[in-house]
Amino acid sequence: MPVIEVNKLNKWYGDFHVLKDINQTVEKGEVLVICGPSGSGKSTFIRCVNRLEEYQKGEVLFNGQDIQAKSVNVNQLRADIGIVFQQFNLYPHLTVLKNITLAPLKVKKTPRNQAEENGLALLERVGIHDQAHKYPAELSGGQQQRVAIARALAMRPQVMLFDEPTSALDPEMINEVLNVMKDLAREGMTMLCVTHEMGFAREVADRVIFMDSGIIVEEAPPDVFFNNPKHDRTKAFLKEIL
Amino acid sequence: MHWDIVWQNFDYFLWGAFPQGPLGGLAASILLAALGIFGAFWLGLAAGLMRLSKRIWVQIPSIVYIEIIRGVPLLMLIFWFYFLAPVILGRRLPEFECALVALIVFTGAYIGEIVRAGVQSLPRGQMEAARGTGLSHAQAMTHIILPQALRNMIPSFVNQFVSLTKDTSLAYIIGVNELTKAATTVNNRTVVAPTEIFITIALLYFVVCYVLTSASRRMEKHLSRYQARGR
Numbered sequence: 001m002p003v004i005e006v007n008k009l010n011k012w013y014g015d016f017h018v019l020k021d022i023n024q025t026v027e028k029g030e031v032l033v034i035c036g037p038s039g040s041g042k043s044t045f046i047r048c049v050n051r052l053e054e055y056q057k058g059e060v061l062f063n064g065q066d067i068q069a070k071s072v073n074v075n076q077l078r079a080d081i082g083i084v085f086q087q088f089n090l091y092p093h094l095t096v097l098k099n100i101t102l103a104p105l106k107v108k109k110t111p112r113n114q115a116e117e118n119g120l121a122l123l124e125r126v127g128i129h130d131q132a133h134k135y136p137a138e139l140s141g142g143q144q145q146r147v148a149i150a151r152a153l154a155m156r157p158q159v160m161l162f163d164e165p166t167s168a169l170d171p172e173m174i175n176e177v178l179n180v181m182k183d184l185a186r187e188g189m190t191m192l193c194v195t196h197e198m199g200f201a202r203e204v205a206d207r208v209i210f211m212d213s214g215i216i217v218e219e220a221p222p223d224v225f226f227n228n229p230k231h232d233r234t235k236a237f238l239k240e241i242l
Numbered sequence: 243m244h245w246d247i248v249w250q251n252f253d254y255f256l257w258g259a260f261p262q263g264p265l266g267g268l269a270a271s272i273l274l275a276a277l278g279i280f281g282a283f284w285l286g287l288a289a290g291l292m293r294l295s296k297r298i299w300v301q302i303p304s305i306v307y308i309e310i311i312r313g314v315p316l317l318m319l320i321f322w323f324y325f326l327a328p329v330i331l332g333r334r335l336p337e338f339e340c341a342l343v344a345l346i347v348f349t350g351a352y353i354g355e356i357v358r359a360g361v362q363s364l365p366r367g368q369m370e371a372a373r374g375t376g377l378s379h380a381q382a383m384t385h386i387i388l389p390q391a392l393r394n395m396i397p398s399f400v401n402q403f404v405s406l407t408k409d410t411s412l413a414y415i416i417g418v419n420e421l422t423k424a425a426t427t428v429n430n431r432t433v434v435a436p437t438e439i440f441i442t443i444a445l446l447y448f449v450v451c452y453v454l455t456s457a458s459r460r461m462e463k464h465l466s467r468y469q470a471r472g473r
């Protein structure tokens with residue numbers, strides 16, 4: 001059974017049809033990269049997967065279960081599907097470690113010492129265990145985004161969503177974040193990444209999809225996508241960003 | 243000048259006839275202000291959070307409350323509770339309680355607006371990040387949104403609390419035994435020293451409000467660690 005299955009997903013903001021008949025199947029361990037011009041609906045799409053946005057038509061299945069079904073506990077769903085944002089969105093009033101342990105403590109009721117132990121291990125994994133007791137504002141952008149990744153991982157999610165995680169970073173910090181994401185991909189994490197980092201897509205993506213005006217225009221494995229795109233719109237887009 | 247009159251009555255200004263008689267003077271004013279601040283904070287927090295609710299029937303009572311109160315002078319409220327309480331409750335409310343309820347209801351509406359604005363001014367990403375890790379709306383509010391919003395609101399809160407403290411003097415109108423009442427009582431009895439008496443009273447109000455503002459400034463500084471450092 002696929003981890004995520006999206007069938008004929010449609011979403012409107014008022015009259016504005018932002019997602020049009022989106023279909024996608026993501027198997028366990030797959031890495032899906034989503035690209036496309038600004039306003040094409042990439043963020044809206046991945047935010048539908050953890051119900052940060054509600055959709056009006058079609059369905060999103062997580063482990064076979066319709067996520068908008070009444071019986072679904074949305075908090076449990078979000079604990080199982082981590083998300084990382086472009087703007088990091090760390091909690092500025094909490095230390096790095098507390099940013100990470102809050103959800104395990106409150107949602108999973110993990111004992112504090114265990115939550116902190118996990119948190120420190122995760123910080124080690126993203127390469128910043130020495131910053132545990134600092135506040136987010138004291139870290140660089142790249143470090144903050146790695147904390148955000150650790151915060152999502154602390155819930156031991158089955159799927160990770162990334163919404164342009166490197167777009168707000170200075171160029172010299174992009175790689176430290178991409179490397180963490182590549183490690184995750186290699187360790188078998190199921191990932192949906194909105195990103196225009198084509199090196200990342202080439203290296204770890206199983207599939208790349210190109211969205212435009214709420215439609216999935218093209219979908220292909222990375223080598224085909226980059227070397228042999230079928231659609232003119234994809235070609236034009238690739239020419240622009242490469 | 244008759245500063246000796248002020249001096250002879252100074253303890254009466256500070257705490258009225260206490261401990262032989264009821265608490266009055268500055269002590270009663272401070273008690274009224276402290277209870278008022280406490281009540282107004284919680285009422286305002288509730289009103290502000292209800293105002294932010296997505297559910298219309300939760301919103302409406304708070305909108306009506308806030309809008310009505312903001313268009314009515316505090317003195318009217320004090321009279322309402324004083325004259326209408328017997329009609330509604332069937333018995334007189336003691337003056338102190340009347341004034342206290344009026345102060346709480348009045349200031350609560352302003353605190354409600356401060357809370358609403360403070361919560362709305364936080365970046366949307368904070369709520370999304372919290373919900374995104376599986377926290378419920380209430381958990382996100384308690385652990386992420388309110389701690390940040392309330393810190394940002396401290397200066398506005400203190401403005402309201404200082405106003406409330408000064409407004410306790412209006413309780414004099416319905417005969418509450420507080421600082422302004424103590425001043426007029428002494429003035430009526432002694433007659434010759436109104437200037438001295440009211441200068442003293444003004445100074446006492448000033449000192450209380452000054453202590454309140456400087457305490458808040460210290461608290462703000464203490465709480466702003468996460469904002470001050472870094473970029």
Ligand SMILES: Nc1ncnc2c1ncn2[C@@H]1O[C@H](COP(=O)(O)OP(=O)(O)OP(=O)(O)O)[C@@H](O)[C@H]1O
Pocket residue numbers: 013016018036037038039040041042043044045
């Ligand atoms: N809350 C909203 N209300 C109304 N319209 C919205 C809302 N959020 C997004 N939109 C619109 O929906 C469209 C898709 O937005 P979305 O954020 O998904 O695009 P995107 O592909 O992620 O773009 P970007 O690369 O700029 O992040 C845009 O035209 C946007 O203006």
Ligand SMILES: [Mg+2]
Pocket residue numbers: 042043044163164
């Ligand atoms: Mg986007």
